[in-house]
Amino acid sequence: MESIGEQSTGHHFIHQRIAEDCAAGRYEGRVHTRFPPEPNGYLHIGHAASICLNFGMAEAFGGLCNLRFDDTNPIRETSEYAESIMEDIRWLGFDWGDRLFYASDYFEQLYQLALELVRAGKAFVCDLSIDEIRAHRGTLTEPGRESPYRDRSIEENLALFQGMRAGDFPDGSKVLRARIDMGSPNLNLRDPVMYRISRARHHRTGDSWPIYPMYDWAHGQSDSIEGITHSICTMEFEDHRPLYDWFIEQLGIHHPRQIEFARRNLSYTVMSKRHLLRLVEEGHVAGWDDPRMPTLSGMRRRGYPSGGVREFCERIGVGRRENTVDISLLEHCIRQDLEGRALRYMGVLNPIKVVIENYPEGAEEELEGPLHPTDSSFGSRVLPFSRELYIEATDFMEDPPRKFFRLGPGREVRLRYGYFITSKDVVKDPDTGAVVELRCTYDPDTRGGQAPDGRKVKGTIHWVSARHAQTVEVRLYDRLFSVSDPTDVPEGGSFLDHINPDSLTVIHCPVEPALRTLEAGAVIQFERQGYFCVDREDSRPGAPVFNRTVTLRDSWKGGAGGEKA
RNA sequence: AGCCUGGUAGUGUAAAGGUAGCACAGCUGAUUUUGGUUCAGUUAGUCAAGGUUCGAAUCCUUGCCGGGCUGCCA
Numbered sequence: 229m230e231s232i233g234e235q236s237t238g239h240h241f242i243h244q245r246i247a248e249d250c251a252a253g254r255y256e257g258r259v260h261t262r263f264p265p266e267p268n269g270y271l272h273i274g275h276a277a278s279i280c281l282n283f284g285m286a287e288a289f290g291g292l293c294n295l296r297f298d299d300t301n302p303i304r305e306t307s308e309y310a311e312s313i314m315e316d317i318r319w320l321g322f323d324w325g326d327r328l329f330y331a332s333d334y335f336e337q338l339y340q341l342a343l344e345l346v347r348a349g350k351a352f353v354c355d356l357s358i359d360e361i362r363a364h365r366g367t368l369t370e371p372g373r374e375s376p377y378r379d380r381s382i383e384e385n386l387a388l389f390q391g392m393r394a395g396d397f398p399d400g401s402k403v404l405r406a407r408i409d410m411g412s413p414n415l416n417l418r419d420p421v422m423y424r425i426s427r428a429r430h431h432r433t434g435d436s437w438p439i440y441p442m443y444d445w446a447h448g449q450s451d452s453i454e455g456i457t458h459s460i461c462t463m464e465f466e467d468h469r470p471l472y473d474w475f476i477e478q479l480g481i482h483h484p485r486q487i488e489f490a491r492r493n494l495s496y497t498v499m500s501k502r503h504l505l506r507l508v509e510e511g512h513v514a515g516w517d518d519p520r521m522p523t524l525s526g527m528r529r530r531g532y533p534s535g536g537v538r539e540f541c542e543r544i545g546v547g548r549r550e551n552t553v554d555i556s557l558l559e560h561c562i563r564q565d566l567e568g569r570a571l572r573y574m575g576v577l578n579p580i581k582v583v584i585e586n587y588p589e590g591a592e593e594e595l596e597g598p599l600h601p602t603d604s605s606f607g608s609r610v611l612p613f614s615r616e617l618y619i620e621a622t623d624f625m626e627d628p629p630r631k632f633f634r635l636g637p638g639r640e641v642r643l644r645y646g647y648f649i650t651s652k653d654v655v656k657d658p659d660t661g662a663v664v665e666l667r668c669t670y671d672p673d674t675r676g677g678q679a680p681d682g683r684k685v686k687g688t689i690h691w692v693s694a695r696h697a698q699t700v701e702v703r704l705y706d707r708l709f710s711v712s713d714p715t716d717v718p719e720g721g722s723f724l725d726h727i728n729p730d731s732l733t734v735i736h737c738p739v740e741p742a743l744r745t746l747e748a749g750a751v752i753q754f755e756r757q758g759y760f761c762v763d764r765e766d767s768r769p770g771a772p773v774f775n776r777t778v779t780l781r782d783s784w785k786g787g788a789g790g791e792k793a
Numbered sequence: 794a795g796c797c798u799g800g801u802a803g804u805g806u807a808a809a810g811g812u813a814g815c816a817c818a819g820c821u822g823a824u825u826u827u828g829g830u831u832c833a834g835u836u837a838g839u840c841a842a843g844g845u846u847c848g849a850a851u852c853c854u855u856g857c858c859g860g861g862c863u864g865c866c867a
Contacts, residue, residue: 361864
């Protein structure tokens with residue numbers, strides 16, 4: 229407000245609020261954020277946006293960002309999940325340095341702080357059962373009723389809470405509650421539970437704690453303990469902020485500023501843990517890292533470059549309203565990243581044989597093609613050429629529309645980095661009438677793809693020499709769902725009803741021999757088709773398996789339906 | 794129903810009382826040995842109604858529509 233000049237425009241509201249705080253000298257101008265996942269699942273693209281936000285804000289203001297696992301519910305959390313989360317964050321390109329923390333690191337401090345609240349008469353031990361607590365809580369429109377244990381003496385509460393910690397009571401028999409206001413219109417303030425008794429074994433503290441703090445109690449204090457200045461979280465915690473403020477004020481400890489933003493949804497996919505879990509458990513996908521999953525491990529396996537994912541997270545911005553980002557923006561960012569660095573090769577996904585009638589039988593030669601069309605530093609590879617080739621079946625039409633630039637009866641096209649060929653005749657299956665082979669002639673003077681007489685052709689198609697081709701497995705991935713919002717289902721329906729039956733097509737097809745030497749993880753483009761990566765799990769030396777990362781843009785209107793122009 | 798919160802092109806996001814802009818998507822065209830890339834152009838928007846003001850996406854009022862909240866989950 230008094231610092232209008234510092235409020236640079238064009239930045240999102242979180243950036244602006246942090247800038248305001250810095251300009252006003254809050255937190256001595258320090259900026260310290262944190263990414264606080266619960267280690268009970270895999271990270272997805274929504275988490276990536278949050279990671280970019282937290283690490284990004286710290287970086288933008290010369291601050292720090294911690295990684296803290298909010299591991300307060302041992303029955304759902306494991307170290308394996310924590311490991312995969314760390315791997316994903318590193319893959320995205322962020323570094324938490326030596327600031328890896330766990331809420332469980334603070335169990336003792338949290339316990340001491342709770343004791344402080346008990347001594348101040350601000351927390352009490354409650355013997356009500358789960359159902360009774362629920363019944364006492366009231367509803368959205370009616371106030372709650374106070375627990376009959378609410379007015380226990382401080383001494384009694386102290387003894388009871390220490391007894392809980394010592395393991396004197398059975399699981400679920402008592403809880404520690406904050407003593408706030410059962411009449412508050414904000415349900416979070418109706419004497420919320422701070423601790424429950426549970427003998428569950430914790431992935432880090434083992435069996436040393438029979439009580440575990442609730443998220444609402446642990447989270448804010450953990451942020452405070454770490455000296456976090458800006459606690460960035462999603463909108464559903466907005467109603468919890470008054471509770472976090474209350475705890476901090478009662479305790480008189482460091483008070484971070486919480487800023488909420490709306491979580492991002494992506495079209496043609498689902499993002500909730502519940503939905504993703506169901507896809508995995510019911511076998512609709514091959515696992516959490518299935519290339520069709522919106523998880524970071526899935527995207528990584530599919531070949532999405534982390535730089536493209538980060539760029540996407542930047543470009544979707546941050547807001548406070550419900551939103552659904554168009555998946556085409558993600559695909560755009562991925563293509564943009566890949567365009568400059570994917571090596572170009574040729575592979576024929578849906579082959580049809582071509583015989584060059586005027587090319588000597590048994591002869592062959594080596595042609596050369598650059599590995600990148602504009603960046604010569606990538607070098608080139610050898611392309612063996614012979615009398616029999618494979619081309620894409622969709623690159624030939626017996627009765628082509630006017631705007632079809634590819635092969636048709638009597639038409640001439642260029643074989644990329646090869647020769648001009650002209651279609652002369654077709655061979656058909658006597659039973660089905662389907663075209664099974666093309667008979668063509670080539671022009672020996674067009675070697676490399678250029679005609680000395682200056683003659684032009686409209687189309688350039690990719691090809692592979694049949695004799696030299698290697699057959700490889702290619703997995704053509706498409707969107708997992710066929711509708712923009714899979715969760716929008718009629719009464720009694722399921723998001724599973726919208727699964728795209730063609731989200732994965734596995735084919736075995738001829739590719740150029742140079743591909744044999746590619747290493748797992750390599751990123752390439754099959755020219756005119758799309759970007760692919762060599763699968764890290766299933767590829768073998770000399771036998772790469774390709775995952776289609778994303779198709780190339782296709783602005784040919786006749787592409788899909790063969791529309792006559 | 795009570796409390797909290799939000800509504801800007803198809804989608805996402807800027808504009809903090811002063812020309813409604815950017816990106817993706819769409820559409821045109823140019824270039825092109827990928828119908829790719831690149832380049833140029835273009836379609837399309839302030840939820841509604843009142844009010845304040847010389848001037849409102851922005852401030853006020855009312856209405857409409859959306860999201861969140863009744864775990865010993867996070």
